Amino acid sequence: MKSIGSRITLWYAITLTATLACLFIAGHYLLERYLVKQLDELTETQFKHLAATLGRDYASLTPQVIDERIREATESASSMFYVDMHGPMTNRFFKSHNLHGMAIPDLIGEKTYSITVEGLGEVRVGEYSLQPFDVLIATPMAPVLDLMGGYRRVFFGLLGTALVLSVVIGYGLSELILKPVRVIQATALRIRSDNLAERIPVADVQDELSQLARFLNQMFDRLERSFSEIRHFAAEASHELKTPLSLVRLHMERLLVDDGLSAVQKESIVVQLEEIGRVNRIIDELLFLSRADAGAVLVDLKPQRPEQLLGAFAQDAAALAEHDGKRFEWSHHGDGSVDIDAKRIRQVLLNVLTNALKVSPRGSLVSLASTLADGLWRISLVDEGPGLSAEDCERIFDRFVRLGAESSDPRGSGLGLPISRSIVTMHKGRIWATSRDVGRGLRVVIEIPTSAG
Numbered sequence: 001m002k003s004i005g006s007r008i009t010l011w012y013a014i015t016l017t018a019t020l021a022c023l024f025i026a027g028h029y030l031l032e033r034y035l036v037k038q039l040d041e042l043t044e045t046q047f048k049h050l051a052a053t054l055g056r057d058y059a060s061l062t063p064q065v066i067d068e069r070i071r072e073a074t075e076s077a078s079s080m081f082y083v084d085m086h087g088p089m090t091n092r093f094f095k096s097h098n099l100h101g102m103a104i105p106d107l108i109g110e111k112t113y114s115i116t117v118e119g120l121g122e123v124r125v126g127e128y129s130l131q132p133f134d135v136l137i138a139t140p141m142a143p144v145l146d147l148m149g150g151y152r153r154v155f156f157g158l159l160g161t162a163l164v165l166s167v168v169i170g171y172g173l174s175e176l177i178l179k180p181v182r183v184i185q186a187t188a189l190r191i192r193s194d195n196l197a198e199r200i201p202v203a204d205v206q207d208e209l210s211q212l213a214r215f216l217n218q219m220f221d222r223l224e225r226s227f228s229e230i231r232h233f234a235a236e237a238s239h240e241l242k243t244p245l246s247l248v249r250l251h252m253e254r255l256l257v258d259d260g261l262s263a264v265q266k267e268s269i270v271v272q273l274e275e276i277g278r279v280n281r282i283i284d285e286l287l288f289l290s291r292a293d294a295g296a297v298l299v300d301l302k303p304q305r306p307e308q309l310l311g312a313f314a315q316d317a318a319a320l321a322e323h324d325g326k327r328f329e330w331s332h333h334g335d336g337s338v339d340i341d342a343k344r345i346r347q348v349l350l351n352v353l354t355n356a357l358k359v360s361p362r363g364s365l366v367s368l369a370s371t372l373a374d375g376l377w378r379i380s381l382v383d384e385g386p387g388l389s390a391e392d393c394e395r396i397f398d399r400f401v402r403l404g405a406e407s408s409d410p411r412g413s414g415l416g417l418p419i420s421r422s423i424v425t426m427h428k429g430r431i432w433a434t435s436r437d438v439g440r441g442l443r444v445v446i447e448i449p450t451s452a453g
């Protein structure tokens with residue numbers, strides 16, 4: 001029983017059914033007792049009737065006279081009563097015909113009792129004393145037994161119905177109880193660093209669950225505040241760093257055109273300028289990411305034919321590959337256009353391509369396959385480099401992650417793929433990497449819905 005909902009349903013069904021069962025059992029006991037008491041009263045009435053019919057002088061009568069006096073009274077009620085009258089020493093004075101000569105068993109010490117008599121079935125017996133005689137009057141239990149049997153059949157029918165009904169009602173009840181929990185769950189799942197402004201809807205009541213939702217919302221408030229502080233800090237720090245860097249660069253460029261410096265000095269300045277360029281790039285990338293986190297980067301989505309964009313990109317890609325001594329191939333299938341920000345998608349493709357070129361051996365092939373079908377533009381770029389483990393395939397999209405030997409590559413920052421992912425996400429798309437085997441190259445797949453709306 002994993003879910004609270006099913007437990008509530010179960011408890012509800014068990015409680016309801018058990019309560020009902022207890023009520024029925026108590027009802028069964030009370031009803032049976034009541035009916036048996038009625039039978040006892042019936043036999044007593046019959047006895048009084050017989051006593052009255054016998055008259056006051058009964059003690060002195062012979063069996064024949066007794067028989068004459070009460071035969072008629074007993075015969076008229078022969079389907080209801082069996083009468084067995086005997087005197088001291090058990091010599092019989094009277095037996096109703098319907099006993100067919102049998103005796104009603106006399107339980108010593110019991111005034112009323114139920115007993116099964118062969119030929120008669122179960123009977124209720126009342127023993128009355130009419131000194132010096134004992135009068136046993138029995139009446140069949142069958143009507144009571146029939147009634148109780150009917151009662152039990154109804155009971156089991158109702159119990160089954162109650163069980164089914166209580167499961168249905170219990171399920172509905174648990175859904176009702178758990179509805180606010182599900183809302184909290186769904187909202188909490190949606191709230192991530194990129195939509196921290198969302199809040200759990202709180203009902204206008206003061207119960208435990210709305211209180212919990214309020215506490216969670218307060219927690220999200222605090223989280224949102226600290227997140228935005230961090231983002232502001234990153235954005236401001238990037239800005240503050242860029243101004244002095246531009247000044248340093250300006251001064252160096254001036255020095256470079258100065259004739260008073262030696263060739264060695266000038267070479268050192270060139271190296272420094274390159275480094276400053278790299279720091280500038282990292283700052284730009286950081287600034288982009290922090291703005292993207294804050295939702296401040298807007299994509300300018302316009303319908304664009306993929307083959308057009310890829311055609312232009314392929315020219316640069318082929319040139320880059322050739323420069324590195326590698327080959328680049330591309331293909332596109334499918335007709336139609338995609339809503340994209342062409343500049344940013346180009347940035348993503350360029351980053352994925354440079355990554356692939358960086359790791360590919362000389363003379364190897366980097367191929368890009370693009371398809372447009374079923375409302376999805378899918379680009380897959382495969383290289384023949386070393387590939388990555390499944391775990392690393394996901395890790396490379398984390399910030400500042402640079403793996404393997406080329407982490408010493410001074411041009412990389414480990415921010416290219418996180419930026420790519422953030423751009424693709426802005427297009428409501430996905431980007432991921434797969435490697436069939438380490439040593440057999442990496443495949444980076446980008447999927448963008450044709451209409452991001």
Ligand SMILES: Nc1ncnc2c1ncn2[C@@H]1O[C@H](COP(=O)(O)OP(=O)(O)O)[C@@H](O)[C@H]1O
Binds near residue numbers: 386387403404414416
């Ligand atoms: N095609 C690839 N094959 C193997 N490793 C790769 C590939 N593409 C990316 N990587 C790994 O992912 C890391 C992160 O890539 P990226 O975010 O673009 O940063 P950078 O290119 O600045 O190092 C790279 O440093 C590299 O280790």
Ligand SMILES: [Mg+2]
Binds near residue numbers: 417
């Ligand atoms: Mg890169």
